[in-house]
Amino acid sequence: MKFGKVTGFGLSLIALLISAQSVAMAQAPTADAAIKDRVAGFVKAYNGRNAANLSDFFTDDANLIDVDGGVIRGKAGIGAQFATGFAASSNYTLESSVESIRYITPDVAQIEGASTLTAPNEATIVNRFVTLFAKKDNVWKIAEIRDLPAPAEDIHPGTRLKELEWMIGDWVDQKGDLKIHSSVKWGEKQAYLTRVTTVAAGEETSFSSLMVLCWDSQSGQIKSWLFDSEGGRGEATWTRASQDQWVLRAAGSLRNGLPNSATQIVTVVGKDAIKTSSIDRIIGGEVAPDTDEIMMVRKAPAVGGAVVPVAPFVKPAVPAPVGVKVPAAPTVKPQP
Incomplete structure (x- = not known):
């Protein structure tokens, strides 16, 4: 052609x-x-x-x-x-x-x-x-x-944390004079979550901690960083194990530099109750006993914006279905 x-x-x-x-x-x-x-x-x-x-x-x-x-x-x-x-x-x-x-x-x-x-x-x-x-x-x-x-x-970072939005609110566990209270809120521009936990014996606060939870873009995972009132600090990676349960792989150190690690299990039981436990604990190279399970209930907001606790959680004779998720206990704190 x-x-x-x-x-x-x-x-x-x-x-x-x-x-x-x-x-x-x-x-x-x-x-x-x-x-x-x-x-x-x-x-x-x-x-x-x-x-x-x-x-x-x-x-x-x-x-x-x-x-x-x-x-x-x-x-x-x-x-x-x-x-x-x-x-x-x-x-x-x-x-x-x-x-x-x-x-x-x-x-x-x-x-x-x-x-x-x-x-x-x-x-x-x-x-x-x-x-x-x-x-x-x-x-x-x-x-x-x-x-x-x-x-x-x-x-947006907040989009990554949407599956943990259930945590937002106030949670409490009380046994006698010992009271554990956690308050979870969105941070600035909903880019992260903060959790402030206090442990009080009677009217006196004996322990407190601050957790910051966010999406770690470098590792492509949800992570948290914890700092407590005794000078300890911890870091955890959050993995969703099932519809109702999260597993935290936590590691940190005490004020004296002693390293510690643990696996924390966070489970939601019912609409307004959660439980946390800490297992596989190692402190300073020594195996430590598992912590007792902590059951916390959500505090319902009262009219006018104040907060009142919901009725105490009573464990049923038949195990309740696993339901949602809950703020974890303070990261790897050794038993007295």
Whole structure:
């Protein structure tokens, strides 16, 4: 083929592409609104746990690609996947934001944005997405969704701690004159949690500690740092062992520099009761006995903002179902 013919074909192709892009640009405002409406409808169907309605948003040969690269092909397969997911117990709610729309042709658009799945006392899931929409019979349908992990800087530290939000409030354990009180609050801009614990015998405070709990971006884990009134300090990594239980791997030192370590178990029992225990304790290279289990109850806010304790927790004859989570006991403090 002669060069002139090749050049002529190339120019014709470029002209066609420019023409298509011009048409797409002219239609963009109306199409943008239609696509955003479809995204809003998708979110509504997802939050309504309606797999049949969700599958209708896809083309027959659509692809769904997760953050790990797994692919579900076809409208029927995608619908079945959603049906399976909705059958499981979950109270996650989806939110999606469209950040850009680019028209490849007047009938094909690529959108980019972010999606967030939230649920009370559960880890928040944040992803980026790239979605291809194709217009079929004058209706925009999803030809492909590709989920991508959100960059670390896109996720607010408070979002990382959402699954520990149950800790916020005042907790108390009292046996005779001995009273343990913990108050957990959000820090500045909800970037971290603070827990102040006091141990009082009668009217006199004998021990106190401050814990700061946050997302450690370097290790990709939730960590806490603790400082007590006797000069000790501790650090712990938090791992969610089950729906209702956290395991803390803690290590620190006493005022005299003696190292210590322990495994702390934090479990929620019922709506307003938690229990903590400390096992595998080592102090200065010596094995120390496990601590007694501490049961704490939430103090309910009274009218006017004051705080009053809830009724004392009474352990039932039949073990209560494990429920939520609780502030841990002071990090690795040796028994007297």
